[in-house]
Amino acid sequence: MTGITKAACIGGGVIGGGWIARFLLAGIDVNVFDPHPEASRIVGEVLANAEKAYAMLTGAPLPPRGRLTFCKTLEEAVAGADWIQESVPERLDLKRGVLTEIDTVARPDALIGSSTSGLLPTDLQRDMKHPERLFVAHPYNPVYLLPLVEIVGGEKTSAATIQTAMERLAPIGMKGVHIAKEIEAFVGDRLLEALWREALWLIHDDICTVETLDDVIRYSFGLRWAQMGLFQTYRIAGGEAGMRHFLAQFGPCLAWPWTKLTDVVDLDDALIEKIGRQSDEQAAGLSIRELERIRDENLVGILQALKGGHDGEGWGAGKLLKDFEQSLWAEAGRANTSFDPLKPLRLVETKVGPAWVDYNGHMTEHRYLQVFGDTSDALLRLIGVDLAYVEAGRSYYTVETHIRHLGEAKLGQAIHSTCQILSVDEKRLHVFHTLHDTVTGEALATAEHMLLHVDSKAGKATPAPAVILDKVKSIAEAHANLAAPEGVGRHVGQKR
Amino acid sequence: MTGITKAACIGGGVIGGGWIARFLLAGIDVNVFDPHPEASRIVGEVLANAEKAYAMLTGAPLPPRGRLTFCKTLEEAVAGADWIQESVPERLDLKRGVLTEIDTVARPDALIGSSTSGLLPTDLQRDMKHPERLFVAHPYNPVYLLPLVEIVGGEKTSAATIQTAMERLAPIGMKGVHIAKEIEAFVGDRLLEALWREALWLIHDDICTVETLDDVIRYSFGLRWAQMGLFQTYRIAGGEAGMRHFLAQFGPCLAWPWTKLTDVVDLDDALIEKIGRQSDEQAAGLSIRELERIRDENLVGILQALKGGHDGEGWGAGKLLKDFEQSLWAEAGRANTSFDPLKPLRLVETKVGPAWVDYNGHMTEHRYLQVFGDTSDALLRLIGVDLAYVEAGRSYYTVETHIRHLGEAKLGQAIHSTCQILSVDEKRLHVFHTLHDTVTGEALATAEHMLLHVDSKAGKATPAPAVILDKVKSIAEAHANLAAPEGVGRHVGQKR
Numbered sequence: 001m002t003g004i005t006k007a008a009c010i011g012g013g014v015i016g017g018g019w020i021a022r023f024l025l026a027g028i029d030v031n032v033f034d035p036h037p038e039a040s041r042i043v044g045e046v047l048a049n050a051e052k053a054y055a056m057l058t059g060a061p062l063p064p065r066g067r068l069t070f071c072k073t074l075e076e077a078v079a080g081a082d083w084i085q086e087s088v089p090e091r092l093d094l095k096r097g098v099l100t101e102i103d104t105v106a107r108p109d110a111l112i113g114s115s116t117s118g119l120l121p122t123d124l125q126r127d128m129k130h131p132e133r134l135f136v137a138h139p140y141n142p143v144y145l146l147p148l149v150e151i152v153g154g155e156k157t158s159a160a161t162i163q164t165a166m167e168r169l170a171p172i173g174m175k176g177v178h179i180a181k182e183i184e185a186f187v188g189d190r191l192l193e194a195l196w197r198e199a200l201w202l203i204h205d206d207i208c209t210v211e212t213l214d215d216v217i218r219y220s221f222g223l224r225w226a227q228m229g230l231f232q233t234y235r236i237a238g239g240e241a242g243m244r245h246f247l248a249q250f251g252p253c254l255a256w257p258w259t260k261l262t263d264v265v266d267l268d269d270a271l272i273e274k275i276g277r278q279s280d281e282q283a284a285g286l287s288i289r290e291l292e293r294i295r296d297e298n299l300v301g302i303l304q305a306l307k308g309g310h311d312g313e314g315w316g317a318g319k320l321l322k323d324f325e326q327s328l329w330a331e332a333g334r335a336n337t338s339f340d341p342l343k344p345l346r347l348v349e350t351k352v353g354p355a356w357v358d359y360n361g362h363m364t365e366h367r368y369l370q371v372f373g374d375t376s377d378a379l380l381r382l383i384g385v386d387l388a389y390v391e392a393g394r395s396y397y398t399v400e401t402h403i404r405h406l407g408e409a410k411l412g413q414a415i416h417s418t419c420q421i422l423s424v425d426e427k428r429l430h431v432f433h434t435l436h437d438t439v440t441g442e443a444l445a446t447a448e449h450m451l452l453h454v455d456s457k458a459g460k461a462t463p464a465p466a467v468i469l470d471k472v473k474s475i476a477e478a479h480a481n482l483a484a485p486e487g488v489g490r491h492v493g494q495k496r
Numbered sequence: 497m498t499g500i501t502k503a504a505c506i507g508g509g510v511i512g513g514g515w516i517a518r519f520l521l522a523g524i525d526v527n528v529f530d531p532h533p534e535a536s537r538i539v540g541e542v543l544a545n546a547e548k549a550y551a552m553l554t555g556a557p558l559p560p561r562g563r564l565t566f567c568k569t570l571e572e573a574v575a576g577a578d579w580i581q582e583s584v585p586e587r588l589d590l591k592r593g594v595l596t597e598i599d600t601v602a603r604p605d606a607l608i609g610s611s612t613s614g615l616l617p618t619d620l621q622r623d624m625k626h627p628e629r630l631f632v633a634h635p636y637n638p639v640y641l642l643p644l645v646e647i648v649g650g651e652k653t654s655a656a657t658i659q660t661a662m663e664r665l666a667p668i669g670m671k672g673v674h675i676a677k678e679i680e681a682f683v684g685d686r687l688l689e690a691l692w693r694e695a696l697w698l699i700h701d702d703i704c705t706v707e708t709l710d711d712v713i714r715y716s717f718g719l720r721w722a723q724m725g726l727f728q729t730y731r732i733a734g735g736e737a738g739m740r741h742f743l744a745q746f747g748p749c750l751a752w753p754w755t756k757l758t759d760v761v762d763l764d765d766a767l768i769e770k771i772g773r774q775s776d777e778q779a780a781g782l783s784i785r786e787l788e789r790i791r792d793e794n795l796v797g798i799l800q801a802l803k804g805g806h807d808g809e810g811w812g813a814g815k816l817l818k819d820f821e822q823s824l825w826a827e828a829g830r831a832n833t834s835f836d837p838l839k840p841l842r843l844v845e846t847k848v849g850p851a852w853v854d855y856n857g858h859m860t861e862h863r864y865l866q867v868f869g870d871t872s873d874a875l876l877r878l879i880g881v882d883l884a885y886v887e888a889g890r891s892y893y894t895v896e897t898h899i900r901h902l903g904e905a906k907l908g909q910a911i912h913s914t915c916q917i918l919s920v921d922e923k924r925l926h927v928f929h930t931l932h933d934t935v936t937g938e939a940l941a942t943a944e945h946m947l948l949h950v951d952s953k954a955g956k957a958t959p960a961p962a963v964i965l966d967k968v969k970s971i972a973e974a975h976a977n978l979a980a981p982e983g984v985g986r987h988v989g990q991k992r
Contacts, residue, residue, distance in 0.1 A: 014735070140716040141733055148715035175715045181703050188712045190698060191691050198690035199726055207677050214725025216684045218812045219644035219671045220636040222725065225718030227794035228787075229710025230695055235775050236787050237637055239510070244772040247763060267743060276740040279731050291724075291732050294806055298723035301801030308851030309794045311907065316714045316794075355804030365869040365894055370862035398861055402988045403897040411807065430989055448988045456856070491987040492898045492944045493926055 003171040004028050008081035010074060010098060012039040015115050016087035017046030018143020020068065023083075025054055025144070026172040027063030032070050033077035040070055050144035053296045055414075056353030057145075057303060059374050060325035074098070075105045082107060083168060085137065087115040096124055103128040111165055113137030118185040121154030131156035135165055138186060139174075142292075145299045147175040147320050150186045173324040175317070203278070204271055211282035226302055227309065227316055301355045329381060341478030344418035344434070347378040352413045363409035368435060369401070372447040375417040375433045383471040394462070396429060396451040404487055407437070407444040414438035420485055421476040426463035427453050429472065432485045446487050499667040500524050503562075504577035506570060506594060508535040511611050512583035513542030514639020516564065519579075521550055521640070522668040523559030528566050529573035536566055546640035549792045551910075552849030553641075553799060555870050556821035570594070571601040578603060579664060581633065583611040592620055599624040607661055609633030614681040617650030627652035631661055634682060635670075638788075641795045643671040643816050646682045669820040671813070699774070700767050707778035722798055723805065723812050797851045825877060837974030840914035840930070843874040848909045859905035864931060865897070868943040871913040871929045879967040890958070892925060892947040900983055903933070903940040910934035916981055917972040922959035923949050925968065928981045942983050 007023040009016050012034035020043055023030045032043065047068075054062065071077035078084055084106055088098050095116060102112055112134045114124055125131035136152035149169055153162050166176035179186050185193060202208055208216070224233050231243075238246030283291065306318025314322035339345055348371055356367040380386075380396055389395070409415055416438050422430040429451040435444045453464040464472075503519040505512050508530035516539055519526045528539065543564075550558065567573035574580055580602055584594050591612060598608055608630045610620055621627035632648035645665055649658050662672035675682050681689060698704055704712070720729050727739075734742030779787065802814025810818035835841055844867055852863040876882075876892055885891070905911055912934050918926040925947040931940045949960040960968075 014733075140720075146716050146719060148712060150712065175711070177708055177711050177715070179704055179708065181701070183701075183703055187698055187704050187709055188716055190694055191709075191713070192717060194690045194694035195687050196726065198686050202683055202686060205677070205679075207679055208675055208683050210727035212673055212675065213683060213687075214728050215671070215673050216644060216646065217687070217721050217725035218723060219673070219816070220642050220684055221688060222718070222721030222723070223642055223795055223798055223813060224636075224791070225713050226722035226798055227714060227718070228791055229713040229718065230692065231706035231771070231775055232710050232778060232787065233791075235779065236784055236791060237510075238784075240784055242772070243775040244768055247768045247771060272740055272743045275727065275743060276738070279727055279739040282728060283731065288732055288734075288736060291728065294811060295720070295724055295729075295732060298802060298805045298811055299719055301804055302719055302722055302798050305797030305801040305851060306794060308797055308853075310790055311857065312853050315790060317719060320715070355801060357804075357808050361807065365872075365897075366862045366866035369865040373861040376861075397901070399901050400986075400988045401861075401897070401899040403899075405893070405895050428989075450989050489987045489989075490896075491985045491990075492896045492946050493924075493985075494987075 004083040004168050006081045006083075007031070008033070008077045008079075008084045009087065010034070010077065010084065010102060011087035011089075011115075012036070012043045013087060014042065014046060014141060015139065015143060016085070017043040018050070018139065018141065019085045019087060019115070021047045021050030021144040022172050022174065024066040024068055025050060025062055027066050028172070029066040030068055031077040031079070031081060032068065033072075033074045034070075043068075046142075046144070049142070049292065049296060052293075052351070052412075053142075053145055053300055055351035056297065056300045056355075058321070058325050058328070059348055059350045059371075060328040061331075061349075062328065063331060074101055078102055078106050078110075080107065082110050083113065084110055085113045085115060090116060090118065092119055092123060095119060096127060099124055099134060100127040103130055103134070111135070111161060111168070113165065115139060117189050120182050120184060121152055121157060122182060123154075125154045125156055132158040133161050135161055136182075136186070137165065137169075137176075138188070140188065142296065142299070145296060145303070147173060147317055148188070149174050149176050150179055150188060151176045152179045152182050152186055154182060170323070171327065173320065175320055200267065200271070203275055209282075210275055210278040214282065227306060297353065297355075300353060304355070326387065329386075339475065339478075341481070344420040344479070344482065345379065345382070345475070346416060346418050347375045347382075348417040349438070350415060352409050352411055352415060357411045361411040363411075363413075368403060368405070368409070368445050369447070371415070371417055371435055372401075372403070372433045372445075372449070373398070375419055375447075376431065376449060376451065379419050379421075379431065383475070384468050389468075390456070393455060393457045394464075395454055395456050396464075397454050397456075398449050399452050400450040402448040402490065402492075404446045404490070405444075406446070407442060409435070409437075409444050415444065420482055421472065421479045422448075422484075422488065424469070424472050424476045426469070427461045429453070432488060434485070446485065448488060448490075500579040500664050502577045502579075503527070504529070504573045504580040505583065506530070506573065506580065506598060507583035507585075507611075508532070508539045509583060510538065510542060510637060511635065511639060512581070513539040514546070514635060514637065515581050515583060515611070517543045517546030517640040518668050518670065520562040520564055521546060521558055523562050524668070525562040526564055527573040527575070527577060528564065529568075529570045530566075539564075542638075542640070545638070545788065545792060548789075548847070548908075549638075549641055549796055551847035552793065552796045552851075554817070554821050554824070555844055555846045555867075556824040557827075557845070558824065559827065570597055574598055574602050574606075576603065578606050579609065580606055581609045581611060586612060586614065588615055588619060591615060592623060595620055595630060596623040599626055599630070607631070607657060607664070609661065611635060613685050616678050616680060617648055617653060618678060619650075621650045621652050628654035629657050631657055632678075632682070633661065633665075633672075634684070636684065638792065638795070641792060641799070643669060643813055644684070645670050645672050646675050646684060647672045648675045648678050648682055650678060666819070667823065669816065671816055696763065696767070699771055705778075706771055706774040710778065723802055793849065793851075796849060800851070822883065825882075835971065835974075837977070840916040840975070840978065841875065841878070841971070842912060842914050843871045843878075844913040845934070846911060848905050848907055848911060853907045857907040859907075859909075864899060864901070864905070864941050865943070867911070867913055867931055868897075868899070868929045868941075868945070869894070871915055871943075872927065872945060872947065875915050875917075875927065879971070880964050885964075886952070889951060889953045890960075891950055891952050892960075893950050893952075894945050895948050896946040898944040898986060898988075900942045900986070901940075902942070903938060905931070905933075905940050911940065916978055917968065917975045918944075918980075918984065920965070920968050920972045922965070923957045925949070928984060930981070942981065944984060944986075 008031045121136045125134040138150040140146040169176040309315030420432045433447045452461045455462040504527045621630040634646040636642040665672040805811030916928045929943045948957045951958040
C-alpha cells in the first residue's frame, strides 16, 4: 500500500484537528495553515484527546509521531505534501477559493480532499486547473476515532484519484467509502438530516424530551447500528423468508401517517430554548469535556469489542482496527531488529483505560495478565513467531504463570512492560516480565512464565526450528549477564 | 422492587419469543398462547439464541429458568399472570379483539402490555372493561438483548399502571422509557421511518448500494449512537459554545434541499428486487442464522464494553447491565447459604464467548484469569465481602497467583470453576481454583491465589473482622477434609 508521506491541513478546527491527529499518530508529518488566532490551541486539544484515545485503543506499537508545523501561508503549508485536506468553514465561495489556491501551489501529484459535509465536488472544482485530483473526503466527529470517510468525486474528478484516495486511507486506520453519485450532503448527512428533522418535530410537539429521545436511540437501534447498518439488520428481521418478503411487508407503512417529514419544523427561538434547556437537564452537570471523554472511552470500548467479533476475525469497524494493528506490528517488526543487551527488553507501552479498571479506578486483576500476555506476544514476534508462523501450524503456548502484585496500576496511568529471558532450550522458553509505572519506573507487578513450543495441529510440544532458536538464544545470551530478577522461582505463599 | 411473578405471552413469534426469553431467563414462569402451528418451534429458536447470548453476556448467577407452558386457550394462558404481553400481528381489529378478551379473563390486578409498533393505545383499549391497565410496551429486536421498551399510555390508561410497568421492567434487565404523548409509531419507529424513507430514495436513485449505506452508518454515527443519542452527541459537537449555539448554526440547513422526504418513494417490484439483490451481495454468503449469531455476539461485546464506561460505573445500556448483574448477585447471595462440605465450592458458570478467543478459537490467556478472578469475587461475596463491605473501605486483594494450563477452553464451550480453601488466618486467605469443562468435568486450568485482607484507604493489610472470618473458617474447616489438590505449591518450571 502506498501511504501518505506528507500531509497538509488547511483549516485546523475540530474537523481539521481530527485529520491532523490521524496523520500525526500514523507517523506522517503535517503542515497546518489556519489564520484563526485560536487554531493552535484547538488543534492541541484535539490532538491531546486523540493521543489519550489511541493509548487506550491499542497496544500495538504506533510509529514515532509525525512532526506538526504551523505555517504562515497556505503556499508554505502545501509545499511537498502529497495529501492536502481542506477543512475551512462551510461556504461555497470560501471553499472554492481556498481549493483553487491550493491547486495552483500544490505538488503536481498531490491529492486534494475537501472535508465539506454537503457541497458538491463539481462546484468546488470549477475554477481549478487540475480539477481531476479534487474529491470530497467527508469524515465524522471525532475524526480520530470514527473511521468513516465518504469519498465523492465531481464531474471532472478522475477514477485514478478516487482509487488512490481510498488506498491511502487504510494505513491511517480509516475506511474510505465511495459514493457513486454526487448529491448535496452525500449519504451520511442525508440520513442524519432525515432523522434530525423528525426528532425536532417530536421535541417541538412535546411527544418526548431530548433525553427520552436519546435513550430511545441508545437502548435500541443505536446498539444495532454500531455493528450492522439498516439493511443488514432488516435482512435478519426478515428471517428465512428473506429481504424481499420483509420489504413487501414493510411497504404499506410508507403510506401511513408515520412522520411529519412532509412539513419543515420552524427552528425558532422558542424551540432552540426548549432543546437547550432539556439538553442541560440531560447532561446532569457533566461538562462538555467530561462528556467528550466518556464518549471517547465508550467508542474505544465498542471498537475493541467489535475487534473480537465474527469469531475473532473482527467485524466492521473492529475488523478495521484489527487490520490497522496488524500493519503496525508488521512495521514494528521490520524496524525493531536491534536491542540494548544490557537491559531487559522493553516491549509493551500502554495506558490504563476505563474498561480496565474496577469502580475504585484500580486495574482489574486479569488485565495485568493481558499486558503480560501481550508482552509474550511481542517477544514472540521479535524472534520470528509471527502470524504467518502461527498460521503454518506452530507456536509457543504458555503452560505456567506466576504473578506477584507489588503495587496498583490506576486509571489513566502510563505503564510499560519489560522482559528478561531466563532460559531457553529446544522446547521450553522461560521468561520473566515486569510491569512498570512509566513515569516513576516502579515495578507494579511481575510475571514468570514457562512457554512450550508446540505443533498446534497435533496439540503437542515439538522442538523449535533453528531459525527461531538462533534469535531467542542471542537475546538469552545477552540476558545471562543480567542479575536474576527478585522473585524468580517463588511459589504462592512462600516467605520472602 | 416488585417484580413480575408470572407472565402470559399472547402471540409467540420473534417478538413474543423475545419477551418469553426475557421472562424465563429472569426466573419467571411464562404461559404462552399462540394458535400458529410453528409457534413452539419459533419460540424454541429464539430461546436458544437468548440462552447462548446470556451465557456470554454475564457471569452473574442467573436464577433457575422459569417454567414455559404452551396453553390451548387464551384464558388458560392468562390465568394467574400479573403481566400479560400481547404480540399478535399488527392489525387494529385483531389486536383490539385479543386485548379485550384478555381483559375479561385476566386477574383484576394484572397489567396488560401490547407490543404494537405503531397503533395508538387509546384505540386498543376502546372496548376494554378495565382500560386503565392497558399500555403499549414496544420492544426492539432482538428483545432478549436490546433493553428498550417504549411505554405509552392511552387516554384511559392510569398513571399507576405506567409507573408499575416501568418498575417491573428493571428486574428483567430492560429499560422502560415513558413516551409522554401517544402518536402513531411512538418515538423510535418515527425516527427509523424517517431514516428508512431517505435510505430508500438513496438506493432508488443509485446514489449508493445497500452495503455502502450500511457501511456509512456502522463506521460513523452508528458507533456514536450506541452510547449517546442524537442530542447529547450534538451537545458535544457544539463544544463550549453550547447547544443553543449549535442549533442556531444548524438551523439554516433545514431549508436546504438536503432530503427527498417531501416525496414518498414508490416501493415497487423493481426497487424491491434491486434492494433484494444488493442485500444478497452484501451478505456475501453468510446465512441469516450466521448473521444473527454475529449480531448477537457483537451486541454482547458492545454491552460489556459499555458496562466498563463512565469510569467503571457503567454507561447507558452498560449501566443497565451492571445494575442487572448486581441484583442477580444480591439475589444469589441471599439464596446461597448452604454448600456441600464434601466438595470444592462450585462458583462461576459461563460459556466461552467470541470476544474471549483468539483467531484459533482458543480462549485467550488472560480470560482464564478473568474467570479465576470472578471465582475469587464469588467466594468473597459468599463470606460477606460484598459491595457494601468494599465501599466501607475494606476488601481482600490478590497479591500472588500461580496458573497452570492443562487443556484448552474453546469458543462456545461451557465451563465452570470450583474453589477449595487451603488455609486462612487473620489476614491471609489461600485458595485453589480449578476451571472445568462442564460437560466432561475435565480440568482445563488451575489457579492458586494468596489474598490479603486490606484497609483499602490506608493501603495496607489489616485483620479481617470476626463476622467474615467465621464464615470463611466454616468453609475452610469442611475443605480441610478434602485431599490437597494436585499442583499446590509449585513454582514455574518445577518438575512434576
